[in-house]
Each structure stands twice: as structure tokens, then as C-alpha cells.
Amino acid sequence: MDQQxxxxxFAWIKSELGKTSDQITLPASVGDVAxxxxxxxxxxxxxxxxxxxxxxIWVAINQNRAEWAQPLHAGDEVAFFPPVTGG
Amino acid sequence: MARVQAExxxxxxxxxAFTHGRSDLGGVVSFVGLTRDFSGDxxxxxxELEHYPGMTERQLNDIERQAVTQFTLQAAKIIxxxxxxxxxxxxxxxxxxxxxxAAAFEGCWxxxxxxKTKAPFWKREHRSDGSFxxxxxxxxxxxxxxxxxx
Numbered sequence: 001m002d003q004q005x006x007x008x009x010f011a012w013i014k015s016e017l018g019k020t021s022d023q024i025t026l027p028a029s030v031g032d033v034a035x036x037x038x039x040x041x042x043x044x045x046x047x048x049x050x051x052x053x054x055x056x057i058w059v060a061i062n063q064n065r066a067e068w069a070q071p072l073h074a075g076d077e078v079a080f081f082p083p084v085t086g087g
Numbered sequence: 088m089a090r091v092q093a094e095x096x097x098x099x100x101x102x103x104a105f106t107h108g109r110s111d112l113g114g115v116v117s118f119v120g121l122t123r124d125f126s127g128d129x130x131x132x133x134x135e136l137e138h139y140p141g142m143t144e145r146q147l148n149d150i151e152r153q154a155v156t157q158f159t160l161q162a163a164k165i166i167x168x169x170x171x172x173x174x175x176x177x178x179x180x181x182x183x184x185x186x187x188x189a190a191a192f193e194g195c196w197x198x199x200x201x202x203k204t205k206a207p208f209w210k211r212e213h214r215s216d217g218s219f220x221x222x223x224x225x226x227x228x229x230x231x232x233x234x235x236x237x
Contacts, residue, residue, distance in 0.1 A: 011137055011209035012220040060207075063142035079139060079207075083223035086136065086167065086208025087120055087179055087199055 003074040007036070010081035013057065016050050026072060033059050034068040036078065056082055089147030091138065093170040096180060105164050105182050112161055113186040116195040124174035129214040136169045136178065139207035143167070146206045150198055157234075158194035160185050165198060167208065197234045204231040 003026040009017050022040075030039055041051040051057070059066050060079040072078065098119055106112060122134045151163040162184040172178060179202070183194035210221040 008139070010139060010207070011211070014137075015220070060139075060142060063139070063145055079142070081139065081207060082209060082220070084204065084207055085210045085221045085223050086138070086206050087203035087227075 003072070005036075005072060005074070005076045005078055007040070008077065008079040010079065012082060013050055013080050016046050018046070030072070032069055032071050033061070033066060033078065036072060037068070058083060089144060089151055089165040089167070091140075091143050091147065091167050091169060093168060095168070095176060096166050098177065098180060101164070101166060101180055102182065105162065105184070109162070109184070112184045114188050114191050115182055115184045116188070116191040117183075118179075118181045118195050118199050119177050120179040120199070122172045122174050122176045122178055126212050126214060129212075129216045131174060131212050131214050133174075133213045134172045134178075135211040135213065135218075136172060137209045137211070138167075138169045142207050143169075147202060150201050150205065153201070154183060154194045154198045158183070158185065158190045158197065160190060160194045163194060163198065165202060167202070167206065169208065200227070200230045200234060203227045 005024050005026060007022045007024050009020060014020055026036065030036060037051050037054060040047045057080050059068070061070060062077050102115065102117065106115060124131050147165045147167065151165055154160055154163045160183050164182045166180040168178055181195050181198045183191045183198065185191035185194060204227055212219050212221060
């Protein structure tokens, strides 16, 4: 069954994509963060360029830091952002 | 409880509120981070701080709790700003109270090191030569790693 998730973008990722969020319907074949990233990269420019730099991108699921292999579920809030620079 | 806000804060008033009604505290160590007007050779006109509402508060509260546990603090407080900050304005205030100074110093140092690598804030400098998102520094990772228990 297709799963609806919310994807948030911050800092330079938000700037380059020109948006703060997307609502994404995950096909049954996509089950984890890495799969979501591949799906987003296939949307073409500017997604492809942004997600080509995935070594500079962190991910959080439901506001907790996560790994690329972490599974996704319907209703999840997934956020992509660069390493943090506060303080 | 940590606080995230756009408005400026008054360090004296925050210290007074932090210690109000407490006659059991041995000492408080505080750190105030400020906005600089330079970055390398460039002049910084303003600093923009973005954050992830919700996750930020959760992470800062976790850091406070961990500091209290790890250094046996009597109280801990983090106040962090977001939005547009001008040079010389305060960005962050960290306070640690403990029965004795060593724990207060260590607890404060731990919190500022930890939040620099864990709390979802991002700085963008608006400079004489353009606007730039700052990159995370390896030295901040090393500073945080120093506190890991193991």
C-alpha cells in the first residue's frame, strides 16, 4: 500500500530546492531513507544535484537523528539538513 | 527546560530567574555566545540562524538532562536564539549550577560543546562578499567527543 510522508528541508538544502517541504507518496518498493533519497534524486534538477551531496546531509525521522538504512512508515516526518552549526 | 526564541535575552535577568529561591546552590558557571562582525577577511553585517522547531527544543532539553545526570548539577539551563542577529548580540546562554565549581564548569562546557554538534541550528552569514551557510567544523566534533563516556 502507498505510504504518505512529509519531507522537510533546512539550510542550504532548503535554499537550493527553493522550498521547505514536500508531501511524498512512497511506492511499495521504497522502504527506507536511502530509498527515499533515490526517489527524490530521480525528480531531476535541483533534487539530483542536492542529493548527490548526500555525504553532507543528515537525516532525522520524527525529529530524531536517523541512519540511511532506517525504515519509513506512513505519516513519518523526515527531515534533511546539513551538519549543525549553532551555538 | 530549554528555551528557543527570536528575542534578545537579558543575561542578568536570566541569572536571577535561574537562581531565584535557591539557597542550596554552590555556584553557577555561564557561557554567553556572541555574534562576531567578521569572518576571515570579510565583514559580517548580520547573522541568520535557522532551526528545526520541535526537534530543537527536544534536543536542548535532552542536553540539559544529560548534563544534570553526568555532572550531578543542581540545575541547568539553555537559551538559544534564532532569526536575524546583529554583531555583538548574544546568540546563546548556557548556565550550570552545582554544589562545587568543578562540576559547574564541566557541566557548562559540556552543554555548549554538545549543543554545537547536536542541536539543529544552522548559521548563515550575510557578509560584505555575499551570503553563506556556514559549514560544520571538525574541531567542534572533537570538542564534543571529549565528553563521551566510554
